[in-house]
Amino acid sequence: MSDQQSDGNAVTFQPPAGLPPSQAVQAAYPQQFYGQPAPFPPAAPGPGSVRPVPVLSSEGGIAPGPPRAHPAYVLQSALRMIGLLFAGLVTTVAGVLSEAGDAREARQGIVVVGVVLVVAVTVVLAASYIHYKRFRWEITETDIHVYSGLFIKKQIHIPFTRVQSIDFTAGLANRLLGLVRLKVDTAGGAVNKGVVIPALKLGEAEALRAEVFIRKRRAAGPPAAAPAPPQPNRGALAGFAPPAQPFAPPSAGQPFWGLQPFGAPPSPPRPPTADDIVREVGDKVAGLRGIFADKYQEDSPVEHEYGLTAKELLLAAISGDRTLIVFALFLGGGFQTFQFASQFVPAAAEPVIVDFLRNLAASHIVFLAVAALLFFLFLGAVSTALSYGGFTARRRGGRVEVERGLLARQYKSVAIPRIQAVAIRQGLIRRLIGYAEIRLLTVDSMDSGNGQKNTRSFQSGLVVHPFAKAAEAEAVLGRLVPELKDSLAVVQLKPLPKVALRRSVIRFGVIPVLFYALCATAATVALTRSPVLSAQAAVITSTVWVLVSALLLLHLAGSVLWHRHAAYAYGSGRLVIRRGAYAQTTTIIPRRKIQWSATAQNPFQRRSKVANIAATTAAGIAATTFSLRDVAAEDAAAYLDWTRPAPRPADSPAV
C-alpha cells in the first residue's frame, strides 16, 4: 500500500541539515507523493523506526498510485454507526421484550435485532472500506488532487492559490492514535466546497500543510521573494520518537523554537504554582501526539504566541455560556429518559412514586433546584475547560493558528485576508467581571460531501482568545493580527437616540409579553373549564402567571439594557456595532470587507425619524449581515454615504 511506503520513508529518512523545508518534505516522501523525483535517496532505516502499518488490502503488496487516507477511519465509522444504533437498539430490545408472549418469542426478537445490527455494521464497514479503497489524494506542482467515488468517479483539483486554510480536528480516539481529519478550505464559501481527508497521521498532515503553503507562496508571490529570514537548521521531519518515551512532548529536552510554549522566560527554580501545573498539563496535552503520528516541526517562525493561565482557564470555564447550553441539553435528555423510564415502571409502583412527589416539601424542591444549578454550572465549566484546555493561539506567516482541546483537539488556522470581521463577545457573567471572548469571523466553506455532515456550531469563525480582559481585547488582537491595527483604535461609540428606547421597550418588552399573556390566558381558561384537572387548576394557573410576570420583568429590563448597550461608530476604515441585552457583542467590520451596505426604514421608524443600518460581508458560509436598529435617520444616511468609495482621482479615464 502506498501510504505504507510513504510512511516508511517519511519516518526513517533524515534530510541533511540546512535543507529548505520544501525540499526536505519532498525528500521525505516518495516520488508519487508529490509527483516529482525526490532529490535525495532515502537513508537506510534506523533501528526502532520500523513500525507496523495496519494492512487491510487483500493483495497484501504495495499498491501503486497516490497515497490513501489512514485506514483507521474504516473501523471508526463502523464504531460510530454502532454508537448511533445503540440507543435505538436498546429501545427496540425493550419493546420486543415487553411485547413478547414467552421466552421463545423474546429470543426470536433478540435474534432479529442482532441480525439487523450485524447487517447494518457490515454494510457500513463495507461502504467505508470501499470509500477507503477509492479515496486517493496527491499533491502535484500546482494543485491538490483528490480522487474518490464508487459509481460516480470524482476528481477534485484544487490549485494551491485557491487554498485558504488547512485545518485538522481529532476526536479522543484519533487523538490517542495520532490521527487527524484534515480539511482543505478554499476561497468562495458555499460555492467552492473544500476537501476532507478523513484520517491522516498528524505528522503527515502537518507536513502536507507546510508544503501546500510553501507551494502556494511560490505560486502566488514573485519568484524574487526570498523565503523570509534565515532559519535555524532544522530538518522538516525529525526522526521518529525513541520507543522509550513515545508520548514525549516536542518541547521536552530542547527549547521549542527557542520560545517557551507560553512565552514565559526561563526562571530560577521555585515551588510549582497552579499556573505551572496547568502550563505543564497544557504542554503535555499539546505534545500528546498519539501512536501513529510522526514527529514534525514546522519551519516557519512563530511571530507571536499566547495561551491561557490556570486562572484564566478556570474563570473562563465558570463564566462561560455553556452552563445554559448543557442545562438545555440535559432538560431535553432528562425528559426523554423520564419518558423512557416511565414505560418500565410497574403499574403497582405508580401510586408510591406519585405520593413521594406529592410529599416533597417546598424546601426540598428549592434544595434540589440549587443542587441542579450547581451541577450544571460544574458540567458547563468542565465542558469549557475540556474544549479550551491546552489553548494556544499563534501567528505564523500570513496565518493565525489556534490549537485547543484537552481530549478532542482542533488545529485551525485562518489566512489574514480571509478575516471579514472581529466579534468581541461578553456573556452576562463575563460582562460583570470584565472579560470577553474574541472571535475572528471568516469566510467558511462547506465540507465536501463524502458522508460527513458538518456539525457547525451556532456561530462560525475562529475563537482566538476565549477569555481576554475586555479592556485589552484590542491590544491582544493587535499583537496577533497587526494588519487590523487601524481598525482597532479605541473609538467613542455613539448611542442611539431617545426614541429608540421607547421602540425597544415595545419591541422586546411589551409585544412578547403580550404574546405570553395571551397564551397564559388561554391556558387559564382551558384549565378552569377542564373537568379533569380542576383540583390542580388553581396551583397551575398561579404558577403560570408568576412565570409571565417574571418574564415581563426580564423582558423590560432587557429592552432597557438593549437600548443602553446599543451603540455604533464608523470612520477610519471600519464600522463598529455594539449590541445585546444581557450578553453584549461588539463587532468590528473593516470598511474594505463590506460587500454592500444598506439602510432600511418602516413606516413607524419614518415617523420616529430612525432607520436600521446594515453592512453585509462575506463572512460565514454565504454572507453575514451586521445590522443595528433605530439609528437616527440622518446618521443612517451619513453612514451610507461613508460606505461609498472615495471618488476616483480626476486623471483616471472617464467612461
Place this chain on the structure above:
Amino acid sequence: MAVLPTRKLDKRITRVWRVSAALNIFVWMSCALLALGLAVAGLDDEGVGSQSAKAVAMAAAVGVAVLTALLVVVFVGFVPAIRWLQWSFEVHDEEIDICKGIFWRKHLVIPLVRVQNVDTRQGPILRANGLASFTVATAAGEHAIPGLEVNEADALRDQVALLARLAQEDV
C-alpha cells in the same frame, strides 16, 4: 444627506409583476383547493352526513374564492404599481444605489470595487414584454435590477463591467 437615486425601471415591469403575481396566486390557490377537496372527501368517508359534508365543501370553496379575490386585488391590482413607484436606482462611477420596498424602504449601496460579475437575464414573461433584468454579484450575494429595456440592460451591464474593472485596478 444621501442623494436619492433617480433612474426608474421600465414601466412595463408592472405588467410582468402582475402576471407573475397572478400565476403565483393561481398555483397556491390550486394547491389549497386540492388539499381542501381531499379533506372534504375524507370527511365523507368518516360517516359525516353527506348534507353537512356538502355544506363544508361549499364553505371551503367560498373561502378560497374570497381569499383569491382579495389576493388578486392586492397583489395584482395595487402592489406592482406601488412597487414601481418606490423602485429607483442609479449607477455612479464608484457604486450602485438601489432604493426599493413598500413597507420596509431599503436603500442599498454596492461599491463597484466589490462587484465580482454582472449579467443580464430574461425569463419568458420578461421576454414577452421586451425586458431583461440586470444582476450584479458580490462575494456576499446578488442584487437584481429587474425591469429594463433589453438594450438598456445590455448597455448597463457593459458599463458596470467596465466601471467595476476600473475600480478594481484602483485598489
